[in-house]
Amino acid sequence: MAAFSASSGNIMHVDTTGASLETAKQEGLSAGGVAASEIIAERDLKNLEKYKASIEQVSKETGMDAAVIAAIISRESHAGKTLKDGLGDRGNGFGLMQVDKRFHTPVGKWDSEEHMIQATQILLKNIKDIQNKFPQWTMEQQLKGGIAAYNIGTKNVQTYERMDIGTTKNDYANDVVARAKFYKKHGY
Numbered sequence: 001m002a003a004f005s006a007s008s009g010n011i012m013h014v015d016t017t018g019a020s021l022e023t024a025k026q027e028g029l030s031a032g033g034v035a036a037s038e039i040i041a042e043r044d045l046k047n048l049e050k051y052k053a054s055i056e057q058v059s060k061e062t063g064m065d066a067a068v069i070a071a072i073i074s075r076e077s078h079a080g081k082t083l084k085d086g087l088g089d090r091g092n093g094f095g096l097m098q099v100d101k102r103f104h105t106p107v108g109k110w111d112s113e114e115h116m117i118q119a120t121q122i123l124l125k126n127i128k129d130i131q132n133k134f135p136q137w138t139m140e141q142q143l144k145g146g147i148a149a150y151n152i153g154t155k156n157v158q159t160y161e162r163m164d165i166g167t168t169k170n171d172y173a174n175d176v177v178a179r180a181k182f183y184k185k186h187g188y
Contacts, residue, residue, distance in 0.1 A: 008063070008064065008065070008124070008127050008139065008142070008143050008146070009138070009139035009140040009141075009142060009143035010139075010140060011065050011067055011068055011140075011143065011177065011180045011181060011184060012181060012184060013140045014140045014141075014143055014144050014177045014181075015140075015144075015177075016034060016037075016144075016173075016174045016175075016177040016178045016181070017033065017034070017171075017174045017178075018032060018033040018034035018035065018036055018037040018038075018171075018174055018175060018178040019032045019033065019034075019036040019037045019040065019169075019171055019174070019175040019178065020032045020169050020170055020171035020174075020175070022169045022170070022171070023036070023040075023169040023171050023175055024036040026169070027039075027040050027043075032171070034178045034181075037174075037175050037178030037179050037182065038178065038179070038182045040074065040175075040179065041071070041074055041178075041179040041182040041183060042182065043078075044073075044074040044078050044079045044081075045183075045186060047078070047079035047080065047081055048070055048073060048074065048079040048183075050079075051070075051073065051079065051080075051096065051111065051116075052070075052187075052188070054112075054113045054116060055069050055070055055073070055116065055188065056188075057113055058113055058116040058117050058120055061117060062117060062120045062121065062124060063124075064120045064123065064124060065180070065184070065188075066183075066188040067180040067181070067183040067184035067188040068123075068143075068147070068176070068180045069097075069116065069120055069188075070179075070180070070183040070188045071176045071177070071179035071180035071182075071183055072097050072119070072123070072147075072150070072176055073096045073097055073116075074179050074183075075172070075175060075176050075179060076088070076093070076096065076097050076098040077093075077095075077096050077097070077098060079096065080096055080110075080111060083095075083096075083110065085110075086109070086110025086111065087110070094106035094110060094115070095108075095109075095110040095111065095112075095115040095116075095119065096110065096111055096115065096116065096119075097115065097116060097119030097120075098119075099115065099118060099119050099122065104118070104122065106118070122150065123146060123147070123150045124146075126146040126147075126149035126150050126153075126154055127142060127143060127145075127146030127147075127149075128146075129146070129149065129154040130142050130145035130146045130149055130154060130157060131146075133145075133154060133157070134160070137160060141160050144160075144163065144173050144177055145157050145160065145163055145173070147172070147173040147176050147177065148163040148164055148167055148172055148173035150172075151167045151168055151172040151173070152166050152167050152172070
């Protein structure tokens, strides 16, 4: 099992509604929710396996839960399946975890540990920023808020209940959390 960072909360204790209907429909499913996120995560599981050793190494080096890293890789690039030459988001997103080239200078190859470390450090900074912005939230709420901030930036996370408003398909954190719980149960 990968290292766990107590300072960022336990993903298994984070509440989630899962994927939105919009995300589910994009994936050919008729209903959203946690079940939809799990189906999508399961579809990516085989492709994700080729990155498992790197994910576990990055988890060990950064202290971020491997299941969360895997879930972001699933959400951002379907474990690389949606990328063209390592790029997504109209050429603005780099790598498995889609580091935004407009705000960061990507490091490493698109599927490298260096890339995953950079992206995970961005996630960890977002979690820390959310911890500072919302010190009254529990660690699990701050973890979920940091996941939302990874997609839309800390300044755009305003309340716990509505943190996903403005994220991609308005479900980014909820979908990532549901996928992470799935991956945690599958050895990440």
